[in-house]
Amino acid sequence: xxxxxxxxxxxxxxxxxxxxxxxxxxxxxxxxxxxxxxxxxxxxxxxxxxxxxxxxxxxxxxxxxxxxxxxxxxxxxxxxxxxxxxxxxxxxxxxxxxxxxxxxxxxxxxxxxxxxxxxxxxxxxxxxxxxxxxxxxxxxxxxxxxxxxxxxxxxxxxxxxxxxxxxxxxxxxxxxxxxxxxxxxxxxxxxxxxxxxxxxxxxxxxxxxxxxxxxxxxxxxxxxxxxxxxxxxxxxxxxxxxxxxxxxxxxxxxxxxxxxxxxxxxxxxxxxxxxxxxxxxxxxxxxxxxxxxxxxxxxxxxxxxxxxxxxxxxxxxxxxxxxxxxxxxxxxxxxxxxxxxxxxxxxxxxxxxxxxxxxxxxxxxxxxxxxxxxxxxxxxxxxxxxxxxxxxxxxxxxxxxxxxxxxxxxxxxxxxxxxxxxxxxxxxxxxxxxxxxxxxxxxxxxxxxxxxxxxxxxxxxxxxxxxxxxxxxxxxxxxxxxxxxxxxxxxxxxxxxxxxxxxxxxxxxxxxxxxxxxxxxxxxxxxxxxxxxxxxxxxxxxxxxxxxxxxxxxxxxxxxxxxxxxxxxxxxxxxxxxxxxxxxxxxxxxxxxxxxxxxxxxxxxxxxxxxxxxxxxxxxxxxxxxxxxxxxxxxxxxxxxxxxxxxxxxxxxxxxxxxxxxxxxxxxxxxxxxxxxxxxxxxxxxxxxxxxxxxxxxxxxxxxxxxxxxxxxxxxxxxxxxxxxxxxxx
Ligand code: NAI
Numbered sequence: 001x002x003x004x005x006x007x008x009x010x011x012x013x014x015x016x017x018x019x020x021x022x023x024x025x026x027x028x029x030x031x032x033x034x035x036x037x038x039x040x041x042x043x044x045x046x047x048x049x050x051x052x053x054x055x056x057x058x059x060x061x062x063x064x065x066x067x068x069x070x071x072x073x074x075x076x077x078x079x080x081x082x083x084x085x086x087x088x089x090x091x092x093x094x095x096x097x098x099x100x101x102x103x104x105x106x107x108x109x110x111x112x113x114x115x116x117x118x119x120x121x122x123x124x125x126x127x128x129x130x131x132x133x134x135x136x137x138x139x140x141x142x143x144x145x146x147x148x149x150x151x152x153x154x155x156x157x158x159x160x161x162x163x164x165x166x167x168x169x170x171x172x173x174x175x176x177x178x179x180x181x182x183x184x185x186x187x188x189x190x191x192x193x194x195x196x197x198x199x200x201x202x203x204x205x206x207x208x209x210x211x212x213x214x215x216x217x218x219x220x221x222x223x224x225x226x227x228x229x230x231x232x233x234x235x236x237x238x239x240x241x242x243x244x245x246x247x248x249x250x251x252x253x254x255x256x257x258x259x260x261x262x263x264x265x266x267x268x269x270x271x272x273x274x275x276x277x278x279x280x281x282x283x284x285x286x287x288x289x290x291x292x293x294x295x296x297x298x299x300x301x302x303x304x305x306x307x308x309x310x311x312x313x314x315x316x317x318x319x320x321x322x323x324x325x326x327x328x329x330x331x332x333x334x335x336x337x338x339x340x341x342x343x344x345x346x347x348x349x350x351x352x353x354x355x356x357x358x359x360x361x362x363x364x365x366x367x368x369x370x371x372x373x374x375x376x377x378x379x380x381x382x383x384x385x386x387x388x389x390x391x392x393x394x395x396x397x398x399x400x401x402x403x404x405x406x407x408x409x410x411x412x413x414x415x416x417x418x419x420x421x422x423x424x425x426x427x428x429x430x431x432x433x434x435x436x437x438x439x440x441x442x443x444x445x446x447x448x449x450x451x452x453x454x455x456x457x458x459x460x461x462x463x464x465x466x467x468x469x470x471x472x473x474x475x476x477x478x479x480x481x482x483x484x485x486x487x488x489x490x491x492x493x494x495x496x497x498x499x500x501x502x503x504x505x506x507x508x509x510x511x512x513x514x515x516x517x518x519x520x521x522x523x524x525x526x527x528x529x530x531x532x533x534x535x536x537x538x539x540x541x542x543x544x545x546x547x548x549x550x551x552x553x554x555x556x557x558x559x560x561x562x563x564x565x566x567x568x569x570x571x572x573x574x575x576x577x578x579x580x581x582x583x584x585x586x587x588x589x590x591x592x593x594x595x596x597x598x599x600x601x602x603x604x605x606x607x608x609x610x611x612x613x614x615x616x617x618x619x620x621x622x623x624x625x626x627x628x629x630x631x632x633x634x635x636x637x638x639x640x641x642x643x644x645x646x647x648x649x650x651x652x653x654x655x656x657x658x659x660x661x662x663x664x665x666x667x668x669x670x671x672x673x674x675x676x677x678x679x680x681x682x683x684x685x686x687x688x689x690x691x692x693x694x695x696x697x698x699x700x701x702x703x704x705x706x707x708x709x710x711x712x713x714x715x716x717x718x719x720x721x722x723x724x725x726x727x728x729x730x
Contacts, residue, residue, distance in 0.1 A: 007037040014057040021064035029073040058108040058207035069121030099127035108210040112203040123153035134196035140184040143176035148299035152287025161221040164230030256543040298677030306660035315502035317483035325407035332412035333364025339467025342368040345392040347496040361395030411439040420451030437461035445478035455480035472668035501661035511669040522548020527582035529625030542636035543673025553603035647679035652718040680729040699723040
């Protein structure tokens, strides 16, 4: 093996073991070193079989790394441009040709999966005749779709032939499921699970047992008469419901502009109608088409690089030792406090859940009981485990029970006075160095910190509702918050398996501030006379999981009035007067008419009991004008632009410190379309109608929207500066 070899070739007892072990990286990836090394190894294997076929019983593919194989080299892949299309195609085809040669070499080949086999890793294993995985808590699957890609290393073609069109799409390809080995076995992605220390011996034993067995040395699809399970599109039964596939997919995606799932579906269906090698080429073409496009780059930026950066430390101050929470005091056992208690207890933290009465605290604990009981019912948790988790939550109404707590999260009603009084009561009781966190959604952290003895230990830890479903936590640093406190808050967030982003204290923090612009832009369009159905639909088509008027009802219109009132007060204190916008007039009007939102059962929508919500018909009489004609593209882009521009302002003002936090916060906290890779990546990767890509194209379009729809779209100075210099938000 030379320094450029990534595949070790060893023969023992007639069994060839190819061990993938990239000398230059901690994980194996599908780079040029791998491509060339695997090709050389398979060439050598073919030569040796040609020389003396009987001397070789079969092949084991193994890995010397912690993971089996990490898939494609994403850093490299995201640099692809349309000019690279042919080179990329040739490269992909070359990697695949080697695996195809191995698969048809006439000897049984087994994959010994020792750790994570995702994407390209699983695709190598799928080219083997048998797959044995080691016991362990790692993942197996083809998650390409979640990065805007398709499994173009043979994954589409082979899974279609293994499982049939429908099951391949649903169980493996379209949602990119990452499966634990047990689940992968159930689906049929692997054939066996063995104890980790028996992996290689089991793989060799399988080869030994199948030496000379021709059937074991061929893939099902290479045997005569193989049929794709469930049939091909020419089968009348499948042909009858095949046309409904695209419609179903469209329904699933709710019109959001994801390209990868559509390409995956086309590759599966087209590939099912032709021979293996043609199908494989079709798959490569679709892959390359995604690789050279912007969507893959956007999604990979957010879901691989940004998430990775946050997991690796992100905005955590360096040089501070990790410190976990041991005993957590939660003040307020309402909706948020109960949810936080559940997550903390599940992560093994002792929780004291305090409310004004024992009944209220018990009620908060029963929330965990309900969630856990459902999991027991579904067989996802043992009753014993449930009891262990519940036993960690101690409900109380007595401050004395907070003794020994090293971490506090306050979640009482949203009032400065109340929060000050609660902290004054608890501070002398909890540990002298306990972290003091507040889950406030609107109150300035610096103001709240004025009520405690140790403002340096005070910090905002803003969860989202429902706590058990929402992965994001927004950590808010006040004027006096120390680096140690910030590091501890981040450590705690990770301890309970959430994703932390860090923002500096300011009105609405980051998420609520940017979210507010989205909701108000939707209302603004209604004020202009745009049909509300069009507004809501445009949001879906733009890729938003939620719709502005529906979300406005969710947060309640009275809360929006309150937030606006406070912004008005703050502006007045600086001698400025905020104009009353047409949008705020619409909000006022609805509240006046007794329609403050979902909680009240009436807002922009009607909420019939037991039925589905629908837009309030009177909206058409009150607001819609027949002669307004705002182009659909403008409606969609007004929603994404207003959020992206506000995010740039947050960045400019130092509210948000890192691009990764902005991208992840905007997707996970406020539903910015994932397909754009987050609010700042959207700016970086914006593609104009004329095909220009980048910040300059974004700034020009923002200016255009400003001229048409109002100053709020005017590009901020930082945006213009980046556009001028040809820089990105990085
Ligand atoms: P909630 O009304 O459901 O619960 C508040 C709880 O605090 C009640 O159970 C109440 O009895 C208790 N409480 C009041 N005074 C207390 C005291 N002196 N000691 C102990 N407990 C006391 O409210 P929710 O929705 O859970 O909100 C709590 C906090 O979380 C607020 O600051 C809110 O702004 C914030 N928040 C709320 C979100 C939401 O979506 N509801 C999202 C993010 C933050």
